[in-house]
Amino acid sequence: MKRGSTRKIAFALTLSLLFASLAACGGGGKTGEGTGDAQNGGDQPTTLSMFTFTEEVQDSLLTESPVWKKLMENTGVNIDLEVISGAGADEKRSVMIASGEYPDILDRVDERFIDAGALIPLDDLIEQYGPNIKKAWGDSLNKLRNPKDNKIYFLGSPKNRPQEVVEPNGSLLVQYDVLKKTGYPKLETLDDVYDMLAEYTAANKDIDGKPFIPWGLWADSWGYNITVNNPALWAYGFTDDSDAYVDQETYDVKYFNTTDYFKNYLKFLNKMYKNNFLDKNAFITKYDEFMSQVSNGRVLAMINNAGQVSEAEAALRQAGMPERAYARFPIVAEAGIKDRSQVYSESYDNGMGISVNCKDPVAAIKFIDYLLSEEGNVLLNWGIEGVHYDVIDGKRVQKPEVTEKWTSDPNYRWQEGFNVLDWWPQYNGAILLDDGDYASPFNINAIYNSYDAKTKEVLAKYGAKYWGELFDTFGEGTPYGYAWTIPIESGSAAQLASMKADELRHIMVGDIVMSPDDASFDSKWNTFVDKLYKESKIDVWEKAMSEAIKQRLELWGAES
Amino acid sequence: MAKGIKRKKSDALLDGFNYILLIFIGIVTLYPFWNITVLAFNNALDTLRGGIYLWPRQFTLDNFKVIFNMPQLSTAFINSILRTVAGSVLSVASTAMLAYVISRRDFIFQKFLQRLFVITMYVSGGLIPIYFVIKGLGLRDNFLVYLIPMLLQPFYLFVTRSYMDGLPVSLQEAAKIDGANDFKIFVKVILPLSMPIISTILLFVAVDQWNAWFDTFIYTSDKNLTTLQFELVRILSQSTSSVQNYEDLRNKTTAGGSVVTTPESIRMAITIVATIPIVLVYPFVQKYFVHGMTMGAVKG
Numbered sequence: 031m032k033r034g035s036t037r038k039i040a041f042a043l044t045l046s047l048l049f050a051s052l053a054a055c056g057g058g059g060k061t062g063e064g065t066g067d068a069q070n071g072g073d074q075p076t077t078l079s080m081f082t083f084t085e086e087v088q089d090s091l092l093t094e095s096p097v098w099k100k101l102m103e104n105t106g107v108n109i110d111l112e113v114i115s116g117a118g119a120d121e122k123r124s125v126m127i128a129s130g131e132y133p134d135i136l137d138r139v140d141e142r143f144i145d146a147g148a149l150i151p152l153d154d155l156i157e158q159y160g161p162n163i164k165k166a167w168g169d170s171l172n173k174l175r176n177p178k179d180n181k182i183y184f185l186g187s188p189k190n191r192p193q194e195v196v197e198p199n200g201s202l203l204v205q206y207d208v209l210k211k212t213g214y215p216k217l218e219t220l221d222d223v224y225d226m227l228a229e230y231t232a233a234n235k236d237i238d239g240k241p242f243i244p245w246g247l248w249a250d251s252w253g254y255n256i257t258v259n260n261p262a263l264w265a266y267g268f269t270d271d272s273d274a275y276v277d278q279e280t281y282d283v284k285y286f287n288t289t290d291y292f293k294n295y296l297k298f299l300n301k302m303y304k305n306n307f308l309d310k311n312a313f314i315t316k317y318d319e320f321m322s323q324v325s326n327g328r329v330l331a332m333i334n335n336a337g338q339v340s341e342a343e344a345a346l347r348q349a350g351m352p353e354r355a356y357a358r359f360p361i362v363a364e365a366g367i368k369d370r371s372q373v374y375s376e377s378y379d380n381g382m383g384i385s386v387n388c389k390d391p392v393a394a395i396k397f398i399d400y401l402l403s404e405e406g407n408v409l410l411n412w413g414i415e416g417v418h419y420d421v422i423d424g425k426r427v428q429k430p431e432v433t434e435k436w437t438s439d440p441n442y443r444w445q446e447g448f449n450v451l452d453w454w455p456q457y458n459g460a461i462l463l464d465d466g467d468y469a470s471p472f473n474i475n476a477i478y479n480s481y482d483a484k485t486k487e488v489l490a491k492y493g494a495k496y497w498g499e500l501f502d503t504f505g506e507g508t509p510y511g512y513a514w515t516i517p518i519e520s521g522s523a524a525q526l527a528s529m530k531a532d533e534l535r536h537i538m539v540g541d542i543v544m545s546p547d548d549a550s551f552d553s554k555w556n557t558f559v560d561k562l563y564k565e566s567k568i569d570v571w572e573k574a575m576s577e578a579i580k581q582r583l584e585l586w587g588a589e590s
Numbered sequence: 591m592a593k594g595i596k597r598k599k600s601d602a603l604l605d606g607f608n609y610i611l612l613i614f615i616g617i618v619t620l621y622p623f624w625n626i627t628v629l630a631f632n633n634a635l636d637t638l639r640g641g642i643y644l645w646p647r648q649f650t651l652d653n654f655k656v657i658f659n660m661p662q663l664s665t666a667f668i669n670s671i672l673r674t675v676a677g678s679v680l681s682v683a684s685t686a687m688l689a690y691v692i693s694r695r696d697f698i699f700q701k702f703l704q705r706l707f708v709i710t711m712y713v714s715g716g717l718i719p720i721y722f723v724i725k726g727l728g729l730r731d732n733f734l735v736y737l738i739p740m741l742l743q744p745f746y747l748f749v750t751r752s753y754m755d756g757l758p759v760s761l762q763e764a765a766k767i768d769g770a771n772d773f774k775i776f777v778k779v780i781l782p783l784s785m786p787i788i789s790t791i792l793l794f795v796a797v798d799q800w801n802a803w804f805d806t807f808i809y810t811s812d813k814n815l816t817t818l819q820f821e822l823v824r825i826l827s828q829s830t831s832s833v834q835n836y837e838d839l840r841n842k843t844t845a846g847g848s849v850v851t852t853p854e855s856i857r858m859a860i861t862i863v864a865t866i867p868i869v870l871v872y873p874f875v876q877k878y879f880v881h882g883m884t885m886g887a888v889k890g
Contacts, residue, residue, distance in 0.1 A: 090661040113824070115827045115828075117823050118804060118823075121808065122807065122808060124717065125808060129722065129725065325635070325638040341635070341638060342638060345636065349635075349636070441659070
């Protein structure tokens, strides 16, 4: 018995040593391979390693795809792509920075890599080798300059051309059924929404035995930003400045949650609450509970990011309740305010850069330049002519079988390699290229064809072909971009203040909304604002943001 | 004998109470796992609607299809098995040998070595220094990076040592008189007697090895060295980010019924895939495992 077990152990030990040494040899052989390509002559393609911090990249599908192979062929470089997964990305970044082991190209990196000295300035390279970059970016290149030394370190997807927004994101969402039963009312102000909900709930109380929640809120964690904070911004005609209220003349910043705009929006929520339009647990509802409410068709209307409910809408359609999916509308607090919720304010906080270790920066910048050429842009977004699209009457048209797979199989685009790298330095979406045609197949027709019958029916009632048509998408942005793209140094007093303020509003705002009368609403509001300044010291943040915005304006104004 | 001690009513009551309590605890510990299994096999969109507790409402394998479509599945799986088998056997071997050495009172550096190992339990170099050590040793992109750093864990070392301390010294003396050298004593006397603790440690290390993904992430970039857990982590973050990346969402098509599964459901399926293989190991070592825990507890 014992003898047998010792023998078994000895055998297992030998075996494992064998495994280990075999594996070690295998591993050792591999490591030598990657390095030899640096000194290649002109004929051989240069191999450039690239790390991307975009975690959704399905690199194993992408790098085998026909479009990727064509891209390598056309640019004459060979990109060795590695994806840094989201979990642990911070540690990986620290290790990379500490060891200085950068790949040739770093993708989706932000100012932390600039601060670490990982990237080389691109100004001269662009000047010499980047005709397409210069053409595409134009004056917007200034918006890429690093505030510290006025140099350009990374390039993202340029947003300097008007985009016909096809799918609005943060907007008023209303169930089709509510619209239908109330006679497709014209919804302009918050009061219109209130009246519509009052009319609907008077006749319709519940669904499958559960009461309706006329106004949906998910105020837990960052849901606060998209269902409480941002809705107030949209309602008063601001762009997505997140926590900042920026005075458009002096560019002084106030914490948005201390302004009267926000107070008035809370008043609206308070009115909703007093009429039982809010769920009692609205401010503590967790994400999965909220999703369950939405996917059971209980939430009649809300202001939220449309992307947040797309899964729930799919669930509703699957459960045979397509009339409970949501229409998207612009909404303002009172007549006269102009909605700017979908207006794009040009600003960039990450992109693709060339590392200090790059063996061949010229090849790298030429590669990036190709991405911004018309040919590169069409290849990356439309795919290969004759395979993925045809040119009919001078216009690019996606092949029907491609469209079908595109909308039904989420992996298809990765397998083929087109229309996936939308943060890369290239145009995407419903933007017109210089040849007068769309930069990407993702345009009005494509989106219209993907709608179901119910959606088309509702759209027809409002005289639109797609939801974006109801919004002003070409409106005026802000000269400083989105305020949220301005980085606040981590660990600074300003950042601490904003964290404290965030905690405070999660605790107090729900209480304010659930005030029984105006007197207690006002007193709670005053305490809240008071505490923001006295306890959270939000004025420190306000000062830092004001300075950063002014600095950015100065920088951007420099040469434009 | 059976009737020697009369059972009182209060004994029966206590037994009954114990049964109920233990059944309750059993359910409380088992239920979350059962619920995860149910959710993993339920249609993802249906799961969103909530209210699934005991049985899948709409049975599907879609969530698992996403995982098993993983392109590097076979490489990852083989690597995970390799590192688990080789890693746990090597680790147990070195732990047992060292434990025997520091359990010997006649070893002059016993105290010193022991303290040296205790220190490492409380003080760690941190990620970046460790990375440099690994790199300096040439372990980057090398399969040995899965084995060598995990060879010795002080906690397991001390557990094993305490167990060996409890073995009668006279056994070793007897073996010595019979002409056995130190190594022979270790292999022929100590090791067979320590099987309970050895199998316990083996299981612990195997679970550690099986669950490890961070070393793959930090120390390797060679796709041939990927492991199952690392690929699972990647699938999870891929699916989560494609939903959470709402700033870019306006550029993506999300309409049309193309959603088959959700990050939450993939998470559930991943939990199942990651857990089942290692759970299957338990019955085989359980015999020793239970024994080992109790013996160690009494004697240590």
